Every structure is written in structure tokens, then in C-alpha cells.
Amino acid sequence: MTKLFQTRTSVHDPASSLAQRQAARGQSYQLMLGLVITGQLMSFGALYLLPAAATSAWIAVLLQAVPFLAMRLLGRWLAATAPEDAADTPRYRVAAGGMALLFFSNMNVSLLSLVELTHVFFFPGAARWLLALPAALALGLGIPSSPDAVPNTARLLRWFLAAAFLFCAVTVVPTGETGFLYPIWGYGPRHTLRCALRAAGSVWAAGALAVVMPREPDRHPLKDTIPGLTCIGLVALFFLCCAFVLPGSELSARWGYAPRLQLLMEMSPNTLSWSLMLMAEMLLFLATFSVCADMLRRSLCLAFRARRLPLLPFTLACVPLALRGMGESERLLLAVLPWRLPLAAGLMGLCLVGNLRRKGKTS
Amino acid sequence: MEKAALTGGYDRCRQLLRDAMHIPVSEDAVTREFTLMGVRAALFYVDGLSSGLMIQEYILLPCLRAAGGPPTLDILLEHLLPVGSVSPTVHLETALTRIYAGDAALLVEGIDGALMADVKGFVKRGVHAPATETVVLGPQEAFTESLRDNIVLLRRIMRTPDLISEPLSVGDRIPSRVCLLYLQGIAREENIAELRRRLDGCRVDYVSSLGMLEQLLEDAPYALLPQFVTTERPDRAASFLLSGQVLIGLENAPQLMAAPMSLLQLFHAPDDSALRLPYGLFLRLLRLLGVTLSLLTPALFVALTGYHTAGLPLTLLTSVQEAQSKVPIAIFPATFSMLLVFSLINEASTRVPAVMGGSLGVVSALILGQAVAEADLVSPLLIVLVALSGLGSFVLPDYALSMALRIAQLLLVLAAGVGGYFGMVLCLFLFILRLAGQTSLGSPICAPAAPLRPRNPDQLLRFPVWRQRLRGYAAEPNQMLRVRGPMRAWEKRKK
Structure with missing residues (x-):
């Protein structure tokens, strides 16, 4: 009769249960940022890396693990030194405002990539606003305001996206020719490093959480880096497959942004993988856009001490760039995007210095 | 409902109850007045809701035979009313609620309030086999209206x-x-x-x-x-x-x-745990396939044939175009209307009396299926596709989920018809976003998958019963474990 109570155990006590929930939430946030890094690396890769050096690109992407880990370390240090009222301090609010700007740039890149992809492959004759406006409207109205909705979406989508991208990468290999692999080690260290430095503008989000949510628990430092590192590895794999299929010299001359993006994952005429790849790419950019919009909202709420903010004006503000198309926006984006990592690191540094000073005074 | 107190004397209380029960206008509201141990008493009940036999045996007979001085509440409760549950109340509202639930109210002169005796005896349906959650293995009992x-x-x-x-x-x-x-x-x-x-x-x-x-x-x-x-x-x-x-x-x-x-619970059939592991796992996979087919196939077909023909293999594209050339309705409206017709047949088969079920089968299968194809109104390929997606929605054990799936299917077809892959993916993504933010009693509906929560391995797929050692996130944390140690404790363990 009393058997129901015989299983009481301290393993699952309320405190550890709460800790588990917080750890799971932290992991979801890292997955969310992993999605952002994947989307940005893909976009930036197709924009800059592929035309510059197809065979150096995969090493450049792989090298992103270094700035990623650096930003994570900085983020952890920042979280460890953050005082109880960190969110109320002016420097955090300024940093959150800066982060909001950076997330807004990510939203722009994601929507631009989505519209470019759809425009080139699905509706070449259609007006761009017919694609950009419905997407911005639907997402501006459709992203739920509950704090866990977008992290949960990232968690739900991760296996589908990883499986779809891996499937597409695998279908590339049989169509490649080993002759294209030369020079597999890139066009020399200087060239590769230059690519890597520019691409580092895509991984700035790795430390953003420490500013946007200073009190968010960060309990598993090693586990937390896994999603981001996996995403970097996955994108590097696409670039390697791409180098396996086509040499960089042929790419730069003739291919536009969307075919380059397409090339990252698939070259085979297989209709199933064609459909799957395009859907996976669209889902990735939609997810990236939503994650960045959600983070933008959190950043702005912190910056302006607001409880709720409507997303629609910000999603609609992304439409003008998407209307211009990648061809016209390319120069602007190449000038702006690489500076995002130093800017993010600077904002985090600002908060960190403030935290350390305050700690020095109190001790 | 009346909010007066049953106090202020026998006559007032009696009148209050008579007025509230609309006696004598209301035919089934009964009052029986008698003398109990020298004082006036009245019994109120509803004919048919209360058992006449129980009233006679356990209330009237003991009361009419009782002798002695004026009755007190203690005497009534302890000696006179051999009924399982008797309780006093002074609230008219409570008394009326209980009378209309089948109890009888006894008013006695000199005692404030009414004594409520449980003498329910209304007609009700017996326990039958489940109508919507049928199983092959397992118990065959279902809840009733009582x-x-x-x-x-x-x-x-x-x-x-x-x-x-x-x-x-x-x-x-x-x-x-x-x-x-x-x-x-x-x-x-x-x-x-x-x-x-x-x-x-x-x-x-x-x-x-x-x-x-x-x-x-x-x-x-x-x-x-x-x-x-x-x-x-x-x-x-x-x-x-x-x-x-x-x-x-x-x-x-x-x-x-x-x-x-949890959303995943809606995929579980009642006899899942009664089936051996391979069978249970196979059925879960079948359900998953059914949901995917049902949700995505019609929308994919509309998007591929309407906008992205390059995504179809050439042989399939040729046969689709060939079949479509004889049909006057375009693929998108044809798919949408066929899905609606399918829902119509489904709804009609639910509402139609059993004796007319045969006629419905003839109408749906012969007239709507065969004749529509022969008249070249829609292509046979489309009929196969719609039937397949309809079949997919039937494998779901939960009616509400099945309904949601049908609505989502129509919305996806609409989105695919308007915007091809773009519309379909956008619509699908919005579904996922809304789903990820939805809660049930404050808990995320996608838990324990998103967000991650402690769970037993019986979620989307079903793993062995002896590995299902955790209750789930809805339980108190310190009661999470179902059992300590291995469930197959009889097995010899290798050291």
C-alpha cells in the first residue's frame, strides 16, 4: 500500500531538479546561439569566403573555433564577475543596446539570405517585396513573447537541420572529382588567416548571452561549448565538400550569392536532396532570424528597462535591405560584418572592466 | 440558486423548500409530510432521482415507527436514519443542489436546517467497451456519465x-x-x-x-x-x-x-505498454510516418507541381502533367477541395446513424471516389494522395490531435498553393514556433523534448518497459523514480 512512497530519493530532490531545469535552459540558449553562428557563417561564407578562396575556406571556418572559444571565455568571466544588480547598471544597458544593434545586423543578413535564395531558385520573376514583406510580417507577429519559445524551437529543429545538412553534404561527395581537391590546404597561411579574420565577424554571438542575460546560470562550461563547436565543424564540413566539388577559381567568376550558398550543401541532381536542402536552408534562415529577433527584444528590454516590446517594427525594418538584393548590398555587408566581433568584444570588455572595478572597491 | 438559510421555524423552512422546488407545479418534485415522534416533519426529494425503495425502507419506516419525546438531531443521526451518508445543512442552496443530485431532505419541527440523506437511485448507463480508444490487448472498460x-x-x-x-x-x-x-x-x-x-x-x-x-x-x-x-x-x-x-x-x-x-502523449495508444517491445516500437514508427505523410504530402505535392517542377523526377513529372492535362481543375484548388471533401466524409460518417452507414460508404467510395476520377474532375494520382494523407491522420490515437492535424494540413496546402516551398516552409516554421511556446497548465507542451526534462524512454519512440524508471516531469521531484534498482531484478547480473 505504501509502495508509492518507497522510492523517495535525494537524487531527484527539488533543488537538483531546479538545477537540471536551469542547465537545460542554458543548453537551449547555447543551441540557439549555435543556430545563429551556423546561419551567419553560411551567409558570410557564401558572401566572401567562397569567391575569395573555396579551398581555403574550410580551414578558415574551422579556425573560427578560436574566436568562438575566446568569446565564450570572455562571456564566462563576465558572468562570474557580474554583480546581483548587473542588469540595472548603465554600462550593461549600453552594452545591451550595442548587442541589439548587432543582432539587428544578423536579422538583416538572415532575411536577405532567405529572400535571395527564394528569389533565385523559386520565384526569379517575382518582386522581392512579395517575399520579404510576408516573411517579416509573419515572423514579427508570429514569434511568441514567451521566453522559452525560441530556445525550444532551436532545440526542436536541431536534429532535423543537422540530419538534413549532413545528408546533403554526403550526397555531394559522389559527384566530386578528386582533381578539384588541389590545393586542399588552401592558398597559403596568409590568405587563409585573412579569410579567418574576416569570417570571425560571424561568431560574435558566442558571448552575447553574458550581456543580454547577466544572471543566467552557466553551470556546465564544457558542455555549453559543444553546440557552437559542432556548428562550426558542420559548416567547415560543407566548405570541405564544396572544395571537393569545385575549385575556387571557377566560383568567383561566374556564380552569384544564392548558387554559392546552394553549392555549400548540394551539387547532385537528386530531387529529394534538392528539395530537402532548400527547405533546410530556408528553415535555418527563418530560425536564425527568429533567434536574433528574440535576442534583440531581450537586449532592448534590458537597455530600456522595458517589460515587453513589439517585434514587428524591427522585423519590418529589415525589409529595405532585403529589397536591394545581395548584388547591391554585397559591398556594404563586407565592409560592416567583419567589425562585429571586435565591437561585441569591446562591449563585453566595457562591462567586465566595470565589474572588476566595482569588485575592487567592495573588497 | 436560492441563497436563503433554512432557519426561523419549521413552517418557514417548509415553505422555502416548497417554493424553491416549485411544488406543486413541478410534477416530479415530491414532498411527504408526516408526524415524527409527536412533531411535524416533511421529506423533500425528486421522483426518479432518489430511490423510492430506499426512502421507504431507511427514512419513512424508521421515522413513522419511532416513539418517545420530541426528536433531537443526535437521535435522528444516531438511531433513526440507517442511511450510509446523512449530514445536516442550514443552507437552502446546498439543500437544493443535493436534492437535485438525488438526495432527500428531511425537515423536522424544532430542528434548524435540513438533514440530507444519500438515497440516490437514478437510472444510468452501465460500463461498456470504449468507443474511441479501442485496443487489441488490454482492458475493455470505459468511463460512464456517472x-x-x-x-x-x-x-x-x-x-x-x-x-x-x-x-x-x-x-x-x-x-x-x-x-x-x-x-x-x-x-x-x-x-x-x-x-x-x-x-x-x-x-x-x-x-x-x-x-x-x-x-x-x-x-x-x-x-x-x-x-x-x-x-x-x-x-x-x-x-x-x-x-x-x-x-x-x-x-x-x-x-x-x-x-x-506533453505533446508526445497524444501519440501514445492505450495498449502501447501492453505490446511487446518490437511491436510497440513498430506501431510508434508507423504513427510517426502517418503524421508526416498526412501533414506534408499534400502541401509538398502542391508546391512541387505548382511551382517547383524541377524538384520532381522527370518520369513522375511527365505522368503528373499527363494526368493533369485531362482535368479541368488546377492542382492546388483540386487538392484543397479534395481534402475538404475527405473531412466532409469523415464528419458525415461520425454523425450519420448506424443504419445509414452503408449508404454513406456507397456515396463516398463509389460516387465521390470512382465517379469523380472517371469524369476526369480530378486526377487519380491526387485521389491516391489525399487518401494516403487521410489514412495517415487516422493512425493517431487522439481525436483532438487528429483534428489539429487536419486543420494544419489545410493551412499548409493553402500556404503551398500561394507561395510554393517558401509559403509552406514559412507556415511550417510558424507552427513550430507557436508549438514551442505553448504550455499546458504552465508547463511547456513540447517537454520533455524541448525544454529538456527528466523522462522515461517512452516518448516519441517506445523503449523497453523495464527501462522506464522515471515518472516524468509532472511528478514531484523526489518521487521521480518509479522503482529503485533494476526492474528485472530476477536476472543474474554479471560481476
């Missing part, structure tokens, strides 16, 4: 005093009996308190069904997916209780509903 019988059915399975049935009521004008059922110590206290709070906050004159109560209680009434899981099977309800969920029962509802629920 809440009391439903609790008994559940208690027969859960033989423990920890099963609490907490009576509540909903409805201001005509109160309906509601019951909260949970396992004390296993269900989370905050879930129970939240349900109590919501039930207490329902302002409605009458609750006619469990579905109506569900709409009054759920977190997001406009959401596509349900937020309570409903069952008509006592064994399934027991499994909900064991995983820490709270059940809500309503008088006159042959189902119970449980909260907080």
Missing part, C-alpha cells in the same frame, strides 16, 4: 489511499460536480493548486461537457493543439496519475482529462 462510477473504476485499479478525489463544483446557475483526482505525494502541489484556482475562477452558468470545461481552463484557447489530454479508459487515466498528472472529472462526462500534458 462521476461516482468513474471514480470507482479508477479506484479499482489504483488500490491506494493516496488516490485523492477532491470534490469541487463549477457553474453559478446550475452547479455541476467536478472532481480533481491525483496521487498525493506524486502529483506536484503547484499543479493541483493551479487547477483549483482555475476551477474556482470559472464564471459560467452551466458546464455542459468536459470539452466546455477544457476551454474554460486551458492556457491558450486559440491554439491549434489541445492542452489537456482526454481519455475514456480507466487504465490510461491510472497511467496519467502514476506519471504525476492531475485528472479532472465532470458529472455527465464519460471522459476524464489530464494536465499538464
Whole structure:
């Protein structure tokens, strides 16, 4: 009769249960940022890396693990030194405002990539606003305001996206020719490093959480880096497959942004993988856009001490760039995007210095 | 409902009850006046709701035979009324509620208030086999419209005093009996308190069904997916209780509903755990395939044939175009209308009387299926596709999920028809976003998958019963483990 109570155990006590929930939430946030890094690396890769050096690109992407880990370390240090009222301090609010700007740039890149992809492959004759406006409207109205909705979406989508991208990468290999692999080690260290430095503008989000949510628990430092590192590895794999299929010299001359993006994952005429790849790419950019919009909202709420903010004006503000198309926006984006990592690191540094000073005074 | 007190003398109380019960206008409201131990007494009940035999045996006969001085409350309770449950009340509202639930009210001169005796004896349906949750293996009993019988059915399975049935009521004008059922110590206290709070906050004159109560209680009434899981099977309800969920029962509802629920629970059939591992796993995979087919196939077909023909293999594209060339309706409107027709047949088959079921089969299969194809109104390929997607929605064991799936299917086809892959993916993504933010009693509906929560390995896929050692996130954290140690303890373990 009393058997129901015989299983009481301290393993699952309320405190550890709460800790588990917080750890799971932290992991979801890292997955969310992993999605952002994947989307940005893909976009930036197709924009800059592929035309510059197809065979150096995969090493450049792989090298992103270094700035990623650096930003994570900085983020952890920042979280460890953050005082109880960190969110109320002016420097955090300024940093959150800066982060909001950076997330807004990510939203722009994601929507631009989505519209470019759809425009080139699905509706070449259609007006761009017919694609950009419905997407911005639907997402501006459709992203739920509950704090866990977008992290949960990232968690739900991760296996589908990883499986779809891996499937597409695998279908590339049989169509490649080993002759294209030369020079597999890139066009020399200087060239590769230059690519890597520019691409580092895509991984700035790795430390953003420490500013946007200073009190968010960060309990598993090693586990937390896994999603981001996996995403970097996955994108590097696409670039390697791409180098396996086509040499960089042929790419730069003739291919536009969307075919380059397409090339990252698939070259085979297989209709199933064609459909799957395009859907996976669209889902990735939609997810990236939503994650960045959600983070933008959190950043702005912190910056302006607001409880709720409507997303629609910000999603609609992304439409003008998407209307211009990648061809016209390319120069602007190449000038702006690489500076995002130093800017993010600077904002985090600002908060960190403030935290350390305050700690020095109190001790 | 009247809010007076049954005090101020026998004549006043008697008149109050007579007026409230509309005696003598109301034919089935009965009053029987007699003398009890030298003082006046009156018995009020509703003919048909209370058992005439019980009234005669356990109230009237002892009272009429009693001798001695004027009766007191103690004498009545301890010596005169051999009924299982008797309790005094001074509230007219309570007295009326209980009279119309089948009890009898006894008024005695010199005693304030009424004595309520449980002499229920109304007609009710017996326990039958489940109508919507049929199984191949397992018990064949279903809940009935009597809440009391439903609790008994559940208690027969859960033989423990920890099963609490907490009576509540909903409805201001005509109160309906509601019951909260949970396992004390296993269900989370905050879930129970939240349900109590919501039930207490329902302002409605009458609750006619469990579905109506569900709409009054759920977190997001406009959401596509349900937020309570409903069952008509006592064994399934027991499994909900064991995983820490709270059940809500309503008088006159042959189902119970449980909260907080997980989306994955809607994929579970009642006999899943009764089946051996390979069979259970195979059926789960089949359901998953059914849902995918049902949700995506029509929209993919519309997008591919309408906008992205390059995505189709050449042979398939040729045969699609060839079939389509003889048909006057384009693929998108044809698919949309065929899905609607399918839903129409489905709804008609649910509502049609059993004797007319044969005619419906003839109409749907021969006239709508064969004749439409022969008249070249839609291509045979489309009919196959729609039938396949309809079949996919039927493998789902939950009716609410099946309905949600059909609506989502239509929306996806609409999106694919308007925007091809772009529209379809956008619509699908919005579904996922909304789903990820949806909650049931405050708990995320996609848990334990997103967000991650402690769980047993019986979620989308079903893994061995002996590995299902955790209850689930709805249970109290310190009651998470079902058993200590291995479930197959008889097995010799390698050292």
C-alpha cells in the first residue's frame, strides 16, 4: 500500500531538479546561439569566403573555433564577475543596446539570405517585396513573447537541420572529382588567416548571452561549448565538400550569392536532396532570424528597462535591405560584418572592466 | 440558486423548500409530510432521482415507527436514519443542489436546517467497451456519465489511499460536480493548486461537457493543439496519475482529462505498454510516418507541381502533367477541395446513424471516389494522395490531435498553393514556433523534448518497459523514480 512512497530519493530532490531545469535552459540558449553562428557563417561564407578562396575556406571556418572559444571565455568571466544588480547598471544597458544593434545586423543578413535564395531558385520573376514583406510580417507577429519559445524551437529543429545538412553534404561527395581537391590546404597561411579574420565577424554571438542575460546560470562550461563547436565543424564540413566539388577559381567568376550558398550543401541532381536542402536552408534562415529577433527584444528590454516590446517594427525594418538584393548590398555587408566581433568584444570588455572595478572597491 | 438559510421555524423552512422546488407545479418534485415522534416533519426529494425503495425502507419506516419525546438531531443521526451518508445543512442552496443530485431532505419541527440523506437511485448507463480508444490487448472498460462510477473504476485499479478525489463544483446557475483526482505525494502541489484556482475562477452558468470545461481552463484557447489530454479508459487515466498528472472529472462526462500534458502523449495508444517491445516500437514508427505523410504530402505535392517542377523526377513529372492535362481543375484548388471533401466524409460518417452507414460508404467510395476520377474532375494520382494523407491522420490515437492535424494540413496546402516551398516552409516554421511556446497548465507542451526534462524512454519512440524508471516531469521531484534498482531484478547480473 505504501509502495508509492518507497522510492523517495535525494537524487531527484527539488533543488537538483531546479538545477537540471536551469542547465537545460542554458543548453537551449547555447543551441540557439549555435543556430545563429551556423546561419551567419553560411551567409558570410557564401558572401566572401567562397569567391575569395573555396579551398581555403574550410580551414578558415574551422579556425573560427578560436574566436568562438575566446568569446565564450570572455562571456564566462563576465558572468562570474557580474554583480546581483548587473542588469540595472548603465554600462550593461549600453552594452545591451550595442548587442541589439548587432543582432539587428544578423536579422538583416538572415532575411536577405532567405529572400535571395527564394528569389533565385523559386520565384526569379517575382518582386522581392512579395517575399520579404510576408516573411517579416509573419515572423514579427508570429514569434511568441514567451521566453522559452525560441530556445525550444532551436532545440526542436536541431536534429532535423543537422540530419538534413549532413545528408546533403554526403550526397555531394559522389559527384566530386578528386582533381578539384588541389590545393586542399588552401592558398597559403596568409590568405587563409585573412579569410579567418574576416569570417570571425560571424561568431560574435558566442558571448552575447553574458550581456543580454547577466544572471543566467552557466553551470556546465564544457558542455555549453559543444553546440557552437559542432556548428562550426558542420559548416567547415560543407566548405570541405564544396572544395571537393569545385575549385575556387571557377566560383568567383561566374556564380552569384544564392548558387554559392546552394553549392555549400548540394551539387547532385537528386530531387529529394534538392528539395530537402532548400527547405533546410530556408528553415535555418527563418530560425536564425527568429533567434536574433528574440535576442534583440531581450537586449532592448534590458537597455530600456522595458517589460515587453513589439517585434514587428524591427522585423519590418529589415525589409529595405532585403529589397536591394545581395548584388547591391554585397559591398556594404563586407565592409560592416567583419567589425562585429571586435565591437561585441569591446562591449563585453566595457562591462567586465566595470565589474572588476566595482569588485575592487567592495573588497 | 436560492441563497436563503433554512432557519426561523419549521413552517418557514417548509415553505422555502416548497417554493424553491416549485411544488406543486413541478410534477416530479415530491414532498411527504408526516408526524415524527409527536412533531411535524416533511421529506423533500425528486421522483426518479432518489430511490423510492430506499426512502421507504431507511427514512419513512424508521421515522413513522419511532416513539418517545420530541426528536433531537443526535437521535435522528444516531438511531433513526440507517442511511450510509446523512449530514445536516442550514443552507437552502446546498439543500437544493443535493436534492437535485438525488438526495432527500428531511425537515423536522424544532430542528434548524435540513438533514440530507444519500438515497440516490437514478437510472444510468452501465460500463461498456470504449468507443474511441479501442485496443487489441488490454482492458475493455470505459468511463460512464456517472462521476461516482468513474471514480470507482479508477479506484479499482489504483488500490491506494493516496488516490485523492477532491470534490469541487463549477457553474453559478446550475452547479455541476467536478472532481480533481491525483496521487498525493506524486502529483506536484503547484499543479493541483493551479487547477483549483482555475476551477474556482470559472464564471459560467452551466458546464455542459468536459470539452466546455477544457476551454474554460486551458492556457491558450486559440491554439491549434489541445492542452489537456482526454481519455475514456480507466487504465490510461491510472497511467496519467502514476506519471504525476492531475485528472479532472465532470458529472455527465464519460471522459476524464489530464494536465499538464506533453505533446508526445497524444501519440501514445492505450495498449502501447501492453505490446511487446518490437511491436510497440513498430506501431510508434508507423504513427510517426502517418503524421508526416498526412501533414506534408499534400502541401509538398502542391508546391512541387505548382511551382517547383524541377524538384520532381522527370518520369513522375511527365505522368503528373499527363494526368493533369485531362482535368479541368488546377492542382492546388483540386487538392484543397479534395481534402475538404475527405473531412466532409469523415464528419458525415461520425454523425450519420448506424443504419445509414452503408449508404454513406456507397456515396463516398463509389460516387465521390470512382465517379469523380472517371469524369476526369480530378486526377487519380491526387485521389491516391489525399487518401494516403487521410489514412495517415487516422493512425493517431487522439481525436483532438487528429483534428489539429487536419486543420494544419489545410493551412499548409493553402500556404503551398500561394507561395510554393517558401509559403509552406514559412507556415511550417510558424507552427513550430507557436508549438514551442505553448504550455499546458504552465508547463511547456513540447517537454520533455524541448525544454529538456527528466523522462522515461517512452516518448516519441517506445523503449523497453523495464527501462522506464522515471515518472516524468509532472511528478514531484523526489518521487521521480518509479522503482529503485533494476526492474528485472530476477536476472543474474554479471560481476
